Amino acid sequence: MQKFMSKLLEQFIAFQKERSLYEHAVALLHWDLTTxxxxxxxxxxxxxxxxxxxxxxxxTTSAQYGEMLEKLAGPEEYESLSEAMKVTVDRFxxxxxxxxxxxxxxxxxxxxxxxxxxxxxEKAKRASDYSIFKPHLxxxxxxxRQTAAYTNPGEETYNVFLNQFEEGLDSDxxxxxxxxVKAGLAPLLKHIRNSRHPDWSIVSGDYDIDKExxxxxxxxxxxxxxFNAGTTGESEHPFTTELSRHxxxxxxxxxxxxxxxxMFSAIHEGGHAIFQQSIDPAYENTAAAYVNMMGLHESxxxxxxxxxxxxxxxxxxxxxxxxxxMPGLRKVPLDDFNLLINDVKPSFIRTRADEVTYxxxxxxxxxxxxxxFRGNADVSDLPDMWNDKMEQLLGIRPENDADGILQDMHWxxxxxxxxxxxxxxxxxxxxxxxxxxxxxxxxxxxxAQGRVKDITAWLQTNIQQHGSLYPAPKIMERxxxxxxxxxxxxDYFNSKYYKLY
Ligand SMILES: [Zn+2]
Numbered sequence: 001m002q003k004f005m006s007k008l009l010e011q012f013i014a015f016q017k018e019r020s021l022y023e024h025a026v027a028l029l030h031w032d033l034t035t036x037x038x039x040x041x042x043x044x045x046x047x048x049x050x051x052x053x054x055x056x057x058x059x060t061t062s063a064q065y066g067e068m069l070e071k072l073a074g075p076e077e078y079e080s081l082s083e084a085m086k087v088t089v090d091r092f093x094x095x096x097x098x099x100x101x102x103x104x105x106x107x108x109x110x111x112x113x114x115x116x117x118x119x120x121x122e123k124a125k126r127a128s129d130y131s132i133f134k135p136h137l138x139x140x141x142x143x144x145r146q147t148a149a150y151t152n153p154g155e156e157t158y159n160v161f162l163n164q165f166e167e168g169l170d171s172d173x174x175x176x177x178x179x180x181v182k183a184g185l186a187p188l189l190k191h192i193r194n195s196r197h198p199d200w201s202i203v204s205g206d207y208d209i210d211k212e213x214x215x216x217x218x219x220x221x222x223x224x225x226x227f228n229a230g231t232t233g234e235s236e237h238p239f240t241t242e243l244s245r246h247x248x249x250x251x252x253x254x255x256x257x258x259x260x261x262x263m264f265s266a267i268h269e270g271g272h273a274i275f276q277q278s279i280d281p282a283y284e285n286t287a288a289a290y291v292n293m294m295g296l297h298e299s300x301x302x303x304x305x306x307x308x309x310x311x312x313x314x315x316x317x318x319x320x321x322x323x324x325x326m327p328g329l330r331k332v333p334l335d336d337f338n339l340l341i342n343d344v345k346p347s348f349i350r351t352r353a354d355e356v357t358y359x360x361x362x363x364x365x366x367x368x369x370x371x372x373f374r375g376n377a378d379v380s381d382l383p384d385m386w387n388d389k390m391e392q393l394l395g396i397r398p399e400n401d402a403d404g405i406l407q408d409m410h411w412x413x414x415x416x417x418x419x420x421x422x423x424x425x426x427x428x429x430x431x432x433x434x435x436x437x438x439x440x441x442x443x444x445x446x447x448a449q450g451r452v453k454d455i456t457a458w459l460q461t462n463i464q465q466h467g468s469l470y471p472a473p474k475i476m477e478r479x480x481x482x483x484x485x486x487x488x489x490x491d492y493f494n495s496k497y498y499k500l501y
Contacts, residue, residue: 006077009085012068015059016088016285022056024243031241031249035233060092061099069093087469088287091167098151106150110143114414121412128402130383133412138379140414141372147414158373161417166295166424168471171370173484174420177427178363180486182393185359188497192356193346193395195501198339205328209254214325216252216266222318223304224456225250225270229277238265240272240301245281245289248273259329260340264305271304272297274456278464288467294418296472298425299432300459306355307429307492308452311443312338317450342500346394348403355426356493360393362423365408369416428472430489435462435479 005013029049037045059065071077072089081089117136124133148160159171216232235251242248250269254262275297283289291297308314315322315334323329329337344354350361368385371377377385386405391397398404410418436458437443446454462479476484 006080008068008071008077009081012072013285015065015068019056019059020244020285022052022059025052026056027241027243031233031243034235034239035251061096065092066096066100069096084283084286084288084469091287101150101153102147103150106146110147110414113139113143114412117412117414118409121406121409125402125406128400128406130401130405133406134379137382137411140411141379141416144414144416145373156374158370158417161369161373162420163417165415165418165421166293166472167468168293168473169295169424169484174366174424177484177486178366178420178423181359181423181427181490182363184486184490185356185493188356188494189344189346189360189394192344192497192501197345198336198343200340200343202332202336203259203329203340204257205259207256207259207326207328209256211326212254212259212262213252215263215322218318218321218325219263219266220250220270222452223267223270223308224274224453226274226277230273238262238269240269240276242273242276242291245277245279245284248276259326260337264309264341267309268301268305271301274304274460275300275464278460279467280465283467283469288469291468293468293471294421295424295428296463296468296475298422299428299472300425300464302422302425303429303432303459306426307433307443308447308455310341310355311447313444313447314452316448339500342497344497344501346396348390348396348398349407351407356497357394359423359426362419364389364393365410365419366423369419373416424472427484427486427489428476430486430492431476431481431484432459432463432479433492434488435481438480 026049029045029052033042033045033049069089069092072081072085073093078086078089113136117133117140120136121133124130144161145157148155148157152160156171162169162171162174213232217227220232221227229246230248230250233249233251234254236253238250238252240248240250250266250273252262252265252269275291279289279291312334315337319334319337332340342354344356346357347353350358353361364386367389368377368382371385372379372382383401383405387397390404408419410416433443436455440446440454440458443455446452463475466475470478473484476482481488
């Protein structure tokens with residue numbers, strides 16, 4: 001914090017506070033709608049949500065806000081700002097200017113088209129019929145292209161999308177990283193495909209959902225989730241809502257027939273929440289407290305879920321306690337459990353994929369997105385292109401569009417450039433793993449000793465406390481890992497899976 005605060009900065013901080021109050025209300029209403037709201041109450045809550053969202057939008061697009069940002073960006077004011085406040089001014093001014101370049105009637109066309117596209121996608125997916133979605137996808141592609149032309153004139157369209165979700169990365173870097181992953185995984189997958197796979201019938205049974213919830217709480221506590229600054233809920237798809245560093249909420253979806261999947265959702269969402277809980281309180285009401293870099297966020301949730309959670313040593317100190325809570329798991333020895341949670345097998349659906357083939361699901365989407373925006377691929381050809389790529393990358397071919405191009409909602413929302421952030425998160429994880437082992441020693445022995453919270457503390461100190469102050473390339477530099485590379489992730493996969501298979 002600077003010693004002398006200008007009148008302007010004081011005003012701006014008050015404005016930021018107001019902005020965060022609206023954001024809090026919007027997030028809380030959204031959480032309520034997707035978790036606890038009774039069916040009949042939803043309409044009114046939706047109306048309230050729309051009201052506060054509109055208020056928030058007019059606040060952040062108001063002339064007053066723009067003027068304050070422009071003035072703070074002037075050399076006199078800017079130089080006296082704290083690092084977090086500089087980032088706030090840079091990011092919000094960029095966002096403000098971009099937003100201001102979008103004509104109002106175009107924006108409302110976009111909002112309407114997005115809503116229609118979402119509905120068409122749902123219908124198409126249910127019917128497994130791409131033709132229902134095709135015209136809407138065409139429209140979302142055109143509108144997204146146009147949006148980028150308005151907000152960032154003269155820039156390469158796909159680069160604009162990438163930057164929107166992961167600041168500091170360009171498409172040349174992503175091309176290079178994904179090529180590395182693709183080439184590096186081919187021999188491992190070939191080896192695994194010819195190996196024996198575990199028998200899942202060993203976990204079949206009827207499990208008690210209330211007990212699953214208790215296991216979830218145990219796992220969250222185990223990795224360092226702070227229940228005084230967070231809570232849990234239930235929803236169709238697991239997600240995390242971040243209201244503030246003192247209030248992070250994770251949801252889960254439980255199933256009586258699957259005693260494993262929800263555990264990994266808990267660890268994954270718990271990772272997102274711990275990140276939020278660990279941000280330096282000094283960043284309150286600054287942009288550093290909002291982690292809008294999706295690759296960075298995913299790198300935390302995936303580190304917990306995959307690097308820690310899919311390591312057998314993670315389970316050694318708690319497996320007995322978990323079996324006490326869920327006696328049905330007693331029949332599954334830890335060694336078998338380990339084989340199940342690391343069963344690498346090509347499958348159609350991304351969200352159910354293992355940690356290795358998952359990477360190829362993302363590369364498939366990335367290559368299609370770049371084919372659309374750099375190569376003008378025809379939407380009529382996309383389902384076949386999808387299936388061909390799946391065959392080429394994973395050796396399997398979907399028999400219908402629901403298992404293929406219609407499985408994800410991202411494109412229906414116009415969220416092009418989002419998918420790559422999932423894989424970027426895993427690539428960063430490989431690099432963190434190297435740094436953690438350099439600083440704390442073997443992760444296997446730390447985990448086996450029940451010291452998972454030491455690893456959490458490392459992540460908090462080196463990454464999480466900074467919120468979104470540093471983009472990924474800067475973080476890698478700070479933890480002594482140099483240029484972003486996929487090699488550490490590939491080393492991790494190779495050393496782990498050649499032992500298991
Ligand atoms: Zn996530």
